[in-house]
Amino acid sequence: MNLHEFQARELFRDAGMPVPRGRVATTPEEAGTIAADMGGAAVVKAQVHSGGRGKAGGVKLAGTPGEAEAHARAILGMKIRGLTVHKVLLVPLENIASERYVGILVDRAVQAPLFMVSREGGVDIEEVAATNPAAITRLRVDPRFGLLPHQAYRLGRALFDEPALSRQCATVLSQLYQVFMQNGASLCEVNPLIATETGEVKAIDAKVTIDGNELFRRPALESMRDPDAEPAAETRARAAGLSFVKLDGNVGCCVNGAGLAMATMDLVKYYGGEPANFLDIGGSSNPEKVVAALEIITADPSVQVILVNIFGGITRCDDVARGIVEATQRADIRAPILIRLTGTNEAKARDILAAEGFSAFTSMDEVVRAAVKRAAA
Amino acid sequence: MSIFVDESTRVVVQGITGRDGSFHTARMIEYGTRVVAGVTPGKGGRVVKGPGGACVPVFDTMNEAVAESGANASAIYVPPPFAASAIMEAAESGVEFIVCITEGVPVLDMTRAYAFVADHGVRLLGPNCPGLISPGKATVGIISGDIVTPGPVGVVSRSGTLTYEAVGQLTGAGIGQTTCVGIGGDPIIGTTFIDCLRAFAEDGETRAVVMIGEIGGTDEQEAAEYAGRSLDLPIVGFIAGQTAPPGRRMGHAGAIISGSSGTAEEKIRAFRENGIGVARRPVDIVHLTREALR
Numbered sequence: 048m049n050l051h052e053f054q055a056r057e058l059f060r061d062a063g064m065p066v067p068r069g070r071v072a073t074t075p076e077e078a079g080t081i082a083a084d085m086g087g088a089a090v091v092k093a094q095v096h097s098g099g100r101g102k103a104g105g106v107k108l109a110g111t112p113g114e115a116e117a118h119a120r121a122i123l124g125m126k127i128r129g130l131t132v133h134k135v136l137l138v139p140l141e142n143i144a145s146e147r148y149v150g151i152l153v154d155r156a157v158q159a160p161l162f163m164v165s166r167e168g169g170v171d172i173e174e175v176a177a178t179n180p181a182a183i184t185r186l187r188v189d190p191r192f193g194l195l196p197h198q199a200y201r202l203g204r205a206l207f208d209e210p211a212l213s214r215q216c217a218t219v220l221s222q223l224y225q226v227f228m229q230n231g232a233s234l235c236e237v238n239p240l241i242a243t244e245t246g247e248v249k250a251i252d253a254k255v256t257i258d259g260n261e262l263f264r265r266p267a268l269e270s271m272r273d274p275d276a277e278p279a280a281e282t283r284a285r286a287a288g289l290s291f292v293k294l295d296g297n298v299g300c301c302v303n304g305a306g307l308a309m310a311t312m313d314l315v316k317y318y319g320g321e322p323a324n325f326l327d328i329g330g331s332s333n334p335e336k337v338v339a340a341l342e343i344i345t346a347d348p349s350v351q352v353i354l355v356n357i358f359g360g361i362t363r364c365d366d367v368a369r370g371i372v373e374a375t376q377r378a379d380i381r382a383p384i385l386i387r388l389t390g391t392n393e394a395k396a397r398d399i400l401a402a403e404g405f406s407a408f409t410s411m412d413e414v415v416r417a418a419v420k421r422a423a424a
Numbered sequence: 425m426s427i428f429v430d431e432s433t434r435v436v437v438q439g440i441t442g443r444d445g446s447f448h449t450a451r452m453i454e455y456g457t458r459v460v461a462g463v464t465p466g467k468g469g470r471v472v473k474g475p476g477g478a479c480v481p482v483f484d485t486m487n488e489a490v491a492e493s494g495a496n497a498s499a500i501y502v503p504p505p506f507a508a509s510a511i512m513e514a515a516e517s518g519v520e521f522i523v524c525i526t527e528g529v530p531v532l533d534m535t536r537a538y539a540f541v542a543d544h545g546v547r548l549l550g551p552n553c554p555g556l557i558s559p560g561k562a563t564v565g566i567i568s569g570d571i572v573t574p575g576p577v578g579v580v581s582r583s584g585t586l587t588y589e590a591v592g593q594l595t596g597a598g599i600g601q602t603t604c605v606g607i608g609g610d611p612i613i614g615t616t617f618i619d620c621l622r623a624f625a626e627d628g629e630t631r632a633v634v635m636i637g638e639i640g641g642t643d644e645q646e647a648a649e650y651a652g653r654s655l656d657l658p659i660v661g662f663i664a665g666q667t668a669p670p671g672r673r674m675g676h677a678g679a680i681i682s683g684s685s686g687t688a689e690e691k692i693r694a695f696r697e698n699g700i701g702v703a704r705r706p707v708d709i710v711h712l713t714r715e716a717l718r
Contacts, residue, residue, distance in 0.1 A: 155611040155641045155678065159535050173684065190535040231530055260504060260530045260677065290675040294667070305609060305675025306583020306638055309664035313688075314705055316667045325668070327675040358588045360554075360568050390588065391568070411589065412707050 048257045049096040053136045054271050055253035058230060059237075062222045065215075065249045069138035078119030081137045083112040091118040094134040095127050096276050098171070103127045108140065133275045141251055146239035147206045148172050149220060151227050153234075153258075154187070160227065162186040162194075162220070164202050168239035194224040207242065215248040216240070230268060231261025280324075280343050287339035289328060296321025297351040298422045299344035299382065301337070303328050303362040311356045311415065320419035323350045328362070337370025338377065345380045353382050354418040356411055359390025368396035372403050383421060387414035425630070426558030426603040427578065427623040428521060428547070429497065433562050436461040436495035436519065438502055438510045440472055440482060444525070445501035448566050452499070453478045455569040457562040461493035486517035497521040499555065499564050507551060508533035515544040522614070523564050524550035531677065534612040541614060548614025552677065554584040554606035567604060575600015577713060578624035580617060581636035582609050582643075582676070586664055590636055590709050597710045599717070602630045609638070609676025617647035625657050632658045632716040634709055635700070639665030640679045640686040645694040652698025658716035661695040662703045663688045 050058070059066045071094065072078035082089040093105030100106050105127050109115035115137065125132050146168035154161035165183045167175045175182055184205040188194050196217070203217035219240065227235045236254040243249060262269045274282050284291030290305065294312070298320045302308035305327045312322035324344060328336050344353055357367050367388065374380055386407040388396050400407055408414040435452065439445040440462025453459050453474040461481055462472055468484035483489035486498070498514040500507060500523065507526040514522045522541070529551045541548045549556065555565010559572040566584075571592045579594070579601055581587040587606050594601065605620050607613055617635060624630040637644035644663065651659055666688040668674050670681040681687050695702050701716065703709040 153531050153535065153611060155643070158538050158612050160532075177684070189539065190532065191539055228532065231532055233531060258531045258677075259673075260528045261532070264505065264530075290673075292669070292672050292674060294669065302585075304583060304585025304588075305679060306581070306586030306636070306664050307589055309583075309638060309668060309674055309679070310586050310589070310662075310706060312667045313664060317705060322667055325672075325674055358585045358592065360571075360585065360588050361566055362585075389592070390571070410707075412705065 048259055048262065048268070048272060050255045050257065050271055051094045051096070051134070051273060051276070052092065052253050053094055055255035058226050058255060059250055059253050062226045064219055064222045065247065066253065067139050067141065067249060067251065069136045072119055072135050072137060073123070073133065075116045075120040075123065078135055078137060079112040079116030082109055082115030085137065085139055087111050088140045089115050089137040090140060091115055091122060092136045092138065093122045093125065093127060093132040094136050095130045095132050097128045097130055100127060105132065130276065138251070141241060141249065142244040143241045144244045145242045147241070148175070148238045149206070149223065149240050150234065150236040150238070151223060157187045159190055160188040162188065162202060164206055166206060172238065188224065193228070194221055211246060212242050212248055219248055219250065226255070230255070231258050231265060232256060233258045280346060284326070284343055288336060289326060289340055289343070291343060292325040293347070294322050294324050296323045297349050298418050299323045299347065299350040299353040300356070301326050301328060301340045301344060301353060302356045303358065307356065307358060311354065311411070314411065314415045315354070315419055318416050318419040320422055323347055334366050334370035334373055337367050338374040341371065341374040341380055341384070342378050345378070345382055350382050351422040352418050353380070353384045354414060355384060355386045356414060357388045357390070359388065359392060363392045364388040364390060364396035365392040365399060368399040371405065372399060375403070385414055385418045385421065387411055425627045426561055427620070427627050428549070428556055428603065428605065429564050430558050430561045431456070433497050433564065434458050434460045434493065434495045435497050435499055435564055436463060436486070436489045436493060437480070438463045438486070438498055438500045438514065440464055440480065441467050441470070442501055446472060448501065449480065450474050451568070452563055455563045457564060460495050461489040463489050486513045490517045490519060495519055497564060498523065500524040500526060502526060504528040504530065508537040511537045511548060512540045515541045515546045520546060522546060522548045523553070523555045524548065525553065525555060525565050527552040529610065531610070531612055534610065538612055538614065549605070550608040550613060552610040553608030553613070554587060556603060556605040558603045559601050565606070567606065571595055572604060573600040575602070576629060576631040576717060577601050578620070578627070578630040578633040579604040579636070580620040580633065581606055582638050583636060583664065586636055589706050590634060590662070593706060593710050594634070594713060597714070599710065599713055602627060609678050611641065611678040617643050618650050621647055621651055621655060621657070621659070625655050630657070632660065632713055634660045634662070634713055636662045636664070637691055638663060638676070638679050639668050639674065639681050639688055642686065644691040648694040648698040648700055651700065659700045660703060660709055660712040660716055661700040662706065662709055663691045
């Protein structure tokens with residue numbers, strides 16, 4: 048789960064990191080008032096779960112409250128990579144002497160937390176990694192010992208020559224590691240971490256991603272979830288216990304298992320169609336999940352056909368069949384449903400479907416070809 | 425032959441009295457797996473009844489279970505908050521092989537458990553995996569015996585149902601398997617593609633391997649390079665997620681394209697560069713495997 052910058056900054060401040068205080072506005076007028084409180088000048092930043100905010104025009108410098116209000120008016124409601132901006136954050140202007148990048152993530156290659164830091168701050172770190180990998184210093188942290196003081200100092204030295212700055216930086220990195228571990232994060236990033244002209248190290252941006260598997264024991268973080276920041280269908284799918292990602296095509300997909308769901312989307316594309324979504328109903332065989340899945344898929348107006356692909360293992364085909372029948376009785380499923388079922392309790396499932404006038408394919412290849420043909424008709 | 429498990433494997437089930445643990449214990453016994461003990465803290469002394477009159481004794485701790493039953497492998501079905509702890513308890517108990525089925529284990533928990541298991545020199549499969557099956561010998565985890573048949577092909581996959589799809593098609597075409605292994609869809613997992621390829625290469629009866637990967641990470645690329653460099657074993661590859669958008673988690677915690685890294689294209693290229701036949705559709709796995717066996 049991604050946090051907004053203003054939420055991530057609060058976690059950083061709670062850990063004692065030097066992060067200038069900011070305030071959130073939801074209207075242009077509010078932004079003007081906040082800027083006035085800050086002494087007139089402020090940076091107005093779009094709060095949206097996307098990188099590249101600056102390039103998209105979502106970050107603006109304001110010299111006066113009037114300018115802050117005008118910038119907020121332009122940014123609020125703007126779309127950045129398909130996501131609408133509902134909030135802006137106002138923060139004080141800083142005198143920046145130098146910019147650095149610091150980040151920590153769980154790295155699957157080293158099977159542990161990994162720090163990545165670079166003197167090339169304030170730019171896209173992916174680009175630095177691609178064009179100038181030597182500019183990035185990496186450090187694997189043994190999670191049983193944590194970030195050791197000499198390791199933090201080594202990273203601080205990699206970022207700043209001035210001893211006072213590298214020491215401050217080492218402290219910030221230790222605090223960032225605490226934020227990372229204590230909140231069950233999969234990524235914490237500061238870009239840029241700055242040194243001011245008066246010799247202070249400050250974090251003036253914040254990005255935190257929380258591991259979704261940690262949320263059951265961190266209700267305070269779960270409550271930071273912003274339902275406006277994702278499509279309504281995804282919020283609904285999560286509530287129903289489904290994995291769902293909206294895509295741009297017209298073949299709605301309802302599959303059991305993440306790998307099979309991806310393979311189904313790929314096969315739709317292979318035969319010239321476009322998948323409308325990724326949807327995994329999971330391993331359990333609860334008819335209710337199938338009902339919710341079909342309702343979510345059919346709510347997307349671009350869907351022309353619904354493709355159900357089930358390979359029953361733990362998932363029982365008869366439960367899925369019951370869900371399909373129930374969904375068509377309870378809800379208005381306007382798109383035709385093409386079904387493929389095989390595996391556990393397949394015969395029972397076919398009987399249930401046949402009684403309601405449905406038939407089912409046995410081969411994945413055939414059902415996908417049929418669905419693509421139907422969507423194109 | 426087979427890899428990791430066979431008819432001599434003696435399994436202890438952690439979380440045996442839970443809903444999933446009891447259900448799959450029965451299925452494992454039904455298939456012929458030797459389930460010799462179970463563990464649920466606080467329920468030691470009970471007996472779990474299985475098919476065919478099987479009686480599995482339940483212990484409070486792994487140490488007791490292993491000492492009493494001589495188990496050499498563990499299957500874990502405990503809920504996510506306790507899974508990492510169960511893995512570490514198993515690693516200390518003396519079993520050689522741990523299979524963790526649990527989905528949703530916090531990733532930072534796993535970084536610690538991974539290091540602990542490595543220190544004890546124990547093999548971990550998973551978490552968030554379907555386990556493994558050596559057809560005709562044993563199944564440890566949740567893979568159903570109905571879709572497999574003994575034969576010369578090793579199968580290794582990051583996905584559960586996609587494994588069933590591929591194995592179901594192989595079996596339907598009369599191509600049997602030595603062992604089918606699901607390594608799991610999480611970012612931190614104990615056994616990787618390379619580990620499985622190496623084990624299949626050392627297994628006298630495995631004549632070809634089907635390797636099913638997906639977007640996210642570089643495990644497939646590393647395995648492809650390893651195979652190209654060091655193995656004389658025909659491999660058929662499939663990658664799921666060619667249509668997945670970057671930056672979005674596709675169900676599995678590990679199935680995510682980060683920036684430009686971990687794409688299907690990159691993995692398919694690594695397969696091709698290292699002489700691994702690439703199936704574009706699941707149905708292609710069958711004829712590519714048939715050719716590989718020739």
